[in-house]
Amino acid sequence: xxxxxxxxxxxxxxxxxxxxxxxxxxxxxxxxxxxxxxxxxxxxxxxxxxxxxxxxxxxxxxxxxxxxxxxxxxxxxxxxxxxxxxxxxxxxxxxxxxxxxxxxxxxxxxxxxxxxxxxxxxxxxxxxxxxxxxxxxxxxxxxxxxxxxxxxxxxxxxxxxxxxxxxxxxxxxxxxxxxxxxxxxxxxxxxxxxxxxxxxxxxxxxxxxxxxxxxxxxxxxxxxxxxxxxxxxxxxxxxxxxxxxxxxx
Amino acid sequence: xxxxxxxxxxxxxxxxxxxxxxxxxxxxxxxxxxxxxxxxxxxxxxxxxxxxxxxxxxxxxxxxxxxxxxxxxxxxxxxxxxxxxxxxxxxxxxxxxxxxxxxxxxxxxxxxxxxxxxxxxxxxxxxxxxxxxxxxxxxxxxxxxxxxxxxxxxxxxxxxxxxxxxxxxxxxxxxxxxxxxxxxxxxxxxxxxxxxxxxxxxxxxxxxxxxxxxxxxxxxxxxxxxxxxxxxxxxxxxxxxxxxxxxxxxxxxxxxxxxxxxxxxxxxxxxxxxxxxxxxxxxxxxxxxxxxxxxxxxxxxxxxxxxxxxxxxxxxxxxxxxxxxxxxxxxxxxxxxxxxxxxxxxxxxxxxxxxxxxxxxxxxxxxxxxxxxxxxxxxxxxxxxxxxxxxxxxxxx
Numbered sequence: 160x161x162x163x164x165x166x167x168x169x170x171x172x173x174x175x176x177x178x179x180x181x182x183x184x185x186x187x188x189x190x191x192x193x194x195x196x197x198x199x200x201x202x203x204x205x206x207x208x209x210x211x212x213x214x215x216x217x218x219x220x221x222x223x224x225x226x227x228x229x230x231x232x233x234x235x236x237x238x239x240x241x242x243x244x245x246x247x248x249x250x251x252x253x254x255x256x257x258x259x260x261x262x263x264x265x266x267x268x269x270x271x272x273x274x275x276x277x278x279x280x281x282x283x284x285x286x287x288x289x290x291x292x293x294x295x296x297x298x299x300x301x302x303x304x305x306x307x308x309x310x311x312x313x314x315x316x317x318x319x320x321x322x323x324x325x326x327x328x329x330x331x332x333x334x335x336x337x338x339x340x341x342x343x344x345x346x347x348x349x350x351x352x353x354x355x356x357x358x359x360x361x362x363x364x365x366x367x368x369x370x371x372x373x374x375x376x377x378x379x380x381x382x383x384x385x386x387x388x389x390x391x392x393x394x395x396x397x398x399x400x401x402x403x404x405x406x407x408x
Numbered sequence: 409x410x411x412x413x414x415x416x417x418x419x420x421x422x423x424x425x426x427x428x429x430x431x432x433x434x435x436x437x438x439x440x441x442x443x444x445x446x447x448x449x450x451x452x453x454x455x456x457x458x459x460x461x462x463x464x465x466x467x468x469x470x471x472x473x474x475x476x477x478x479x480x481x482x483x484x485x486x487x488x489x490x491x492x493x494x495x496x497x498x499x500x501x502x503x504x505x506x507x508x509x510x511x512x513x514x515x516x517x518x519x520x521x522x523x524x525x526x527x528x529x530x531x532x533x534x535x536x537x538x539x540x541x542x543x544x545x546x547x548x549x550x551x552x553x554x555x556x557x558x559x560x561x562x563x564x565x566x567x568x569x570x571x572x573x574x575x576x577x578x579x580x581x582x583x584x585x586x587x588x589x590x591x592x593x594x595x596x597x598x599x600x601x602x603x604x605x606x607x608x609x610x611x612x613x614x615x616x617x618x619x620x621x622x623x624x625x626x627x628x629x630x631x632x633x634x635x636x637x638x639x640x641x642x643x644x645x646x647x648x649x650x651x652x653x654x655x656x657x658x659x660x661x662x663x664x665x666x667x668x669x670x671x672x673x674x675x676x677x678x679x680x681x682x683x684x685x686x687x688x689x690x691x692x693x694x695x696x697x698x699x700x701x702x703x704x705x706x707x708x709x710x711x712x713x714x715x716x717x718x719x720x721x722x723x724x725x726x727x728x729x730x731x732x733x734x735x736x737x738x739x740x741x742x743x744x745x746x747x748x749x750x751x752x753x754x755x756x757x758x759x760x761x762x763x764x765x766x767x768x769x770x771x772x773x774x775x776x777x778x779x780x781x782x783x784x785x786x787x788x789x790x791x792x793x794x795x796x797x798x799x800x801x802x803x804x805x
Contacts, residue, residue: 212799215718217717217718217798217799218799237722237723238722238723238724241717241720241721241722241723242720242722244717244718244719244720245719245720245721246720250718250719252802256711256714256715256718256802257715258712258715260424269715269716269719270719270720272409272410272413273409273716273719273720273721273722273725274720277410319719323720
């Protein structure tokens with residue numbers, strides 16, 4: 160079964176009565192299967208962020224259908240949509256969006272606090288620790304964001320996205336605020352997670368970053384311009400090794 | 409989200425901005441403590457009034473000349489006698505004659521009040537004797553020149569001695585002191601209850617009055633709940649005794665102790681309510697302070713709210729988070745206010761003559777009230793937080 164199915168999806172923004180209607184998305188048909196690593200590319204204003212918001216159930220389409228794991232999201236009430244965001248989707252943002260003055264561990268625990276059904280605090284904590292270890296930050300659990308580097312903060316955010324074992328990780332310009340080395344580290348982590356079977360959809364406008372994905376979807380003016388596999392994706396790990404060799408003399 | 413988690417979150421956010429939280433709760437602290445202190449002082453003064461009136465006697469009815477018309481006085485010993493024999497709801501009756509006189513004793517003069525009374529007066533006023541005995545039936549019948557004195561009089565007329573057995577002079581007549589009353593101290597109006605000389609009514613009427621009219625007739629009803637009926641009975645007897653026609657007004661007045669208490673304490677109660685309302689205004693102002701800070705907090709934490717919504721918080725979860733925070737904030741203020749006011753009330757009791765009574769139930773009520781201030785003034789900001797659009801919230805700087 161497809162993980163994401165979008166059928167002639169439209170999202171219009173009205174600019175008031177009688178004003179101009181902005182067509183952020185204008186007929187999107189898209190299908191994503193479990194285990195894919197998709198890069199969505201496009202210039203700013205192309206509609207890629209709107210596409211991302213709808214895919215992440217933060218926004219609803221004006222027209223068309225969106226099925227996530229076969230569930231028609233457009234018909235659900237807000238509480239149920241919140242539950243889907245909680246259990247099926249993990250977000251990674253450009254600006255990390257970690258809670259300030261809150262430890263890495265507690266940041267990762269955040270989605271668990273909103274999970275339906277009760278579980279002991281202890282079990283939740285263990286689950287958060289496991290997610291942090293998975294992104295290589297087992298030794299930084301008690302650090303607050305201001306004590307972590309940008310790359311480390313983004314890894315905490317990825318751990319937070321992973322902690323509820325979602326079906327889909329949505330990353331919006333995940334390397335936008337990072338330098339090249341840290342970006343490569345994050346892409347290495349994404350590729351690792353992808354090899355582990357996790358579905359990743361990443362919005363980016365940098366071709367250098369998109370080349371680490373398996374499939375590239377280009378959006379322009381609210382429509383899909385191009386959609387196809389990336390023939391021979393680069394291995395971030397190797398690029399990172401080469402980059403470090405070049406820069407440590 | 410679990411309630412425990414919500415409370416933990418609120419405490420964290422409150423302690424993260426310690427100074428701000430303290431200043432915010434200050435309004436609630438002042439509001440709650442002033443309400444409690446005001447009500448405590450109000451209840452204290454009510455109790456004081458009740459005690460003062462109760463010290464006048466037990467289940468007391470006082471028959472007086474009509475108010476403002478002492479010249480119209482027609483109360484006689486015969487009236488007192490008829491009440492004593494005819495009234496069924498009355499346990500003790502005494503006519504009195506009250507005069508301000510200077511009495512002369514062994515070691516000096518003393519201006520005091522002399523009461524001519526009958527033996528029942530002791531029961532009516534619940535006087536106890538320190539020494540000697542009270543005025544008896546024989547004393548009254550024989551118009552004996554004897555006196556029972558209060559401790560203030562004893563001190564001023566006979567120095568350190570009790571005075572029993574000594575002689576004092578009222579006018580020119582010598583009176584033998586046969587009893588010393590147990591000290592009662594002063595009442596809340598500052599009146600010295602021990603500054604009295606009691607003599608037999610008959611003797612007083614002869615020596616201190618130009619006519620045979622009484623100052624008052626004091627009566628004890630048989631019980632507190634029979635006061636009104638007893639009053640009606642006495643009224644009937646006196647009207648009959650004075651041969652008043654049905655269309656004539658009473659030529660006397662009856663004061664009823666429970667009515668006096670009622671009137672006096674209802675005045676105090678109204679004052680208490682008024683003070684509490686004024687103090688309550690400061691509680692409302694405190695609530696507005698909380699609302700203000702919560703609104704600031706929502707704006708400051710817009711991004712946090714966006715993140716929480718993105719990771720699966722329902723609107724309800726956000727609403728509850730901020731509501732819990734404002735409730736915890738105002739309950740903290742309420743708790744500090746209660747402790748503070750208890751301290752003030754204890755201090756008042758120790759270092760001032762003001763009597764203040766804290767009703768434990770009222771502490772619960774004010775804690776509840778502080779909590780509802782939190783709900784009332786926290787709801788709007790919490791509502792605003794939960795209504796945020798996650799996409800825009802995540803985008804704010």
